[in-house]
Amino acid sequence: MGKDINKIIKxxxxxxxxxxxxxxxxxxxxxxxxxxxxxxxxxxxxxNKPIVLETETTFLQFY
Structure with a gap:
């Protein structure tokens, strides 16, 4: 888990x-x-999975 976040921060x-x-x-x-x-x-x-983040982003932009 920490490996993912370190890679993202880098x-x-x-x-x-x-x-x-x-x-x-x-x-x-x-x-x-x-x-x-x-x-x-x-x-x-x-x-999260890209499709989940895309869906959440669309929802938040709409509302």
Missing amino acids: NLKDIGIVDQVTFDYEPLSGGTTSRLYLVNHKYVIKI
Whole structure:
């Protein structure tokens, strides 16, 4: 589980979305099938299957 989040954080740094040198993260509870992480007390990263994230995004944009 932690391996996925470390890879995502590295990718975010590599493409310039975040510029912090070090990161701390903690898992958040309360998700159904998604894994949620709070990164540096500032960012929330949600991990799930792409189709699930697309559907949720469409729903949230509509409402």
